[in-house]
Amino acid sequence: MATLLRGEVRAILQPAGTAQYTSAYCPPGVPFAEVRRGPFDGKDDIAVRPDADGGLPRHMSFSNGRIVYEYDGRDSKGRAVYRYAPNLSPSHRKVMDGVAEVYAEHALNKAKEGR
Incomplete structure (x- = not known):
């Protein structure tokens, strides 16, 4: 768990919601459900520092800006919830193409077993 400095808020990364994956x-x-999954989903050892006006940053990025999570309010524990934002993540298309290859390979292996 992250050690909080004065003013910081705990955060958790979650899969994309409807607003992010539309x-x-x-x-x-x-399957479209795969679009929701972000590489850091479930990570909860993160802390964010509010802006000067007290609001939390709208976006959080990782891997040199290739993976983006978007602020989506707070959960019941008071943590800031950031959801994976595939439309804002430059690496999303490449990741999904890799996922498609895995699904295609799985389908091919399953077809071979069925012969």
Whole structure:
């Protein structure tokens, strides 16, 4: 668990909600539910520092800005909830293409077993 400095707020990273994944890229053969999954979902050892006006940052980025999470309010424990934002994440398309390859390989192996 992150040690909080004065004024900081605990945060948790979560899968994308409807607002974040609407019209996000999803290749053929991949269930749309896969679009929601972010690489850091569930990470809860994060702290954010409020802006000068007291509000929390709208976005949190990782991997040199290639993965973006968007602020989505607070949970019942008072933590700031940041949800994966596929439409704002430059790496999303490449990740989803990789997921599509895994699904295609799995389908091919399953078809071979069925022969």
